[in-house]
Amino acid sequence: MDDSIEIPESPLFMDPETSRCPQATYGEMLARCPVSRMPITKGLIIAGYEDVMYCLRHPEIFSSEMSEQMALGTQRPMIPQQIDPPNQTRYRKILDPQFSRKKMALIEPAIRKSAIQMIEPLLDQGACDFNQDFAVPLPCESFLHLMGLPAGDLDLLIHLKDGIIRPQSRAQNAMDGEEINRIRKSAGDDIYLYFEDLIKEREAAPRDDLMGHLLRAEVDGERLSHNEILDIAFLFILAGLDTVTATLNCSVAYLASNPGQQEKLTQNPALIEKAIEEMMRWETPVTGVPRLVKQDVKISGHEIKAGEMVLLLLGSANVDPHEFDQPELVDFERARNRHIAFGSGPHRCLGSHLARMELKVALEEWHKRIPSYRLANDTPLIFSAGIRDVEALPLAWS
Numbered sequence: 001m002d003d004s005i006e007i008p009e010s011p012l013f014m015d016p017e018t019s020r021c022p023q024a025t026y027g028e029m030l031a032r033c034p035v036s037r038m039p040i041t042k043g044l045i046i047a048g049y050e051d052v053m054y055c056l057r058h059p060e061i062f063s064s065e066m067s068e069q070m071a072l073g074t075q076r077p078m079i080p081q082q083i084d085p086p087n088q089t090r091y092r093k094i095l096d097p098q099f100s101r102k103k104m105a106l107i108e109p110a111i112r113k114s115a116i117q118m119i120e121p122l123l124d125q126g127a128c129d130f131n132q133d134f135a136v137p138l139p140c141e142s143f144l145h146l147m148g149l150p151a152g153d154l155d156l157l158i159h160l161k162d163g164i165i166r167p168q169s170r171a172q173n174a175m176d177g178e179e180i181n182r183i184r185k186s187a188g189d190d191i192y193l194y195f196e197d198l199i200k201e202r203e204a205a206p207r208d209d210l211m212g213h214l215l216r217a218e219v220d221g222e223r224l225s226h227n228e229i230l231d232i233a234f235l236f237i238l239a240g241l242d243t244v245t246a247t248l249n250c251s252v253a254y255l256a257s258n259p260g261q262q263e264k265l266t267q268n269p270a271l272i273e274k275a276i277e278e279m280m281r282w283e284t285p286v287t288g289v290p291r292l293v294k295q296d297v298k299i300s301g302h303e304i305k306a307g308e309m310v311l312l313l314l315g316s317a318n319v320d321p322h323e324f325d326q327p328e329l330v331d332f333e334r335a336r337n338r339h340i341a342f343g344s345g346p347h348r349c350l351g352s353h354l355a356r357m358e359l360k361v362a363l364e365e366w367h368k369r370i371p372s373y374r375l376a377n378d379t380p381l382i383f384s385a386g387i388r389d390v391e392a393l394p395l396a397w398s
């Protein structure tokens with residue numbers, strides 16, 4: 001007898017209104033439908049902390065190998081995100097030491113200098129667009145530094161990543177799927193060319209930076225091919241820039257809208273590191289990660305068939321009352337915070353130490369110089385879905 005429970009339609013809409021404040025919808029999903037089906041794409045959404053953790057930790061059932069579905073201007077799967085273990089593990093062995101907390105501490109002074117240079121010219125203005133003036137350029141400058149690329153490439157890098165992530169802004173007709181794909185493909189080709197040039201440069205004149213390391217690194221006694229290095233570098237652009245921008249924007253939008261919390265940080269900067277973790281839990285800028293189901297499986301009593309696409313909803317898992325005491329309370333001193341805003345399992349974020357360092361430096365230097373700020377007007381902020389980010393974050397201070 002089939003004892004599986006029918007899967008209900010999801011109440012989660014990928015629209016700006018829900019994206020501004022998704023936590024209430026997450027709460028409804030956790031209470032009413034921990035497994036649900038999206039009305040248009042028909043993909044499944046898994047909402048509960050324990051279920052999401054199970055899926056993230058079982059890549060043999062929930063696979064990341066789905067490059068056809070996810071071609072973002074790429075010619076091949078991105079490494080290591082679109083590769084399953086055990087192959088993926090081989091790449092992580094090379095990459096993990098390059099992104100360790102210790103390595104990131106070495107570049108922290110340079111990132112701090114960049115942050116200060118971006119904030120100081122804003123001080124007398126009394127207002128800025130936090131997104132354009134700070135949250136976009138800081139992660140890009142950090143990336144240039146990490147890769148040993150010239151600081152003068154900042155605008156080019158922003159242009160390349162936006163071609164992939166925001167092709168609509170360059171299209172004559174933002175609804176024309178073919179035009180959007182063309183723009184993405186052309187931006188993708190430019191990214192490959194950009195890194196091919198860098199590889200040639202480093203081969204001719206070796207240097208001790210991340211690209212230099214990738215060229216020397218060996219997996220099971222073999223060097224990485226040029227294509228493998230390109231597929232890693234491509235992912236860095238997609239995974240390492242807008243995620244930090246979105247997290248900075250979500251955090252500062254939260255603080256600007258909650259003056260009491262802002263004051264806590266200004267009065268006690270030692271709280272910043274824990275506040276970052278708590279805002280990542282509450283805001284969860286990368287709301288979910290996709291997987292392709294490889295074997296029939298039962299989740300929370302629901303039968304899920306091989307071949308289904310699922311979205312593992314990190315945002316809802318992070319407000320699950322089974323894991324978090326009073327999840328709706330944003331508590332910068334929360335004692336136990338095992339949030340999964342960086343994912344979990346074998347694909348857990350490679351750049352989490354880099355991201356945490358950038359966020360800490362950014363919030364420390366910002367609050368030292370601009371201790372009190374507010375949203376510049378009453379117009380509601382517009383948040384994108386998927387990666388929760390704002391196009392503009394107008395702030396003012398006196």
Ligand code: HEM
Pocket residue numbers: 064079080081082088092235236239240241243244247285286289290341342343344346347348349350351352354355356
């Ligand atoms: C606050 C900022 C960030 C957030 C919220 C974030 C979030 C995530 C999440 C949720 C995943 C898991 C994806 C999955 O399971 O499919 C991931 C993977 C990854 N992230 Fe991040 N990320 C951030 C910053 C960065 C940075 C700065 C880098 C630097 C290069 C980076 C590189 C990567 C890579 C390479 C992966 C794939 C790892 C693998 O598949 O083995 N991320 N990130």
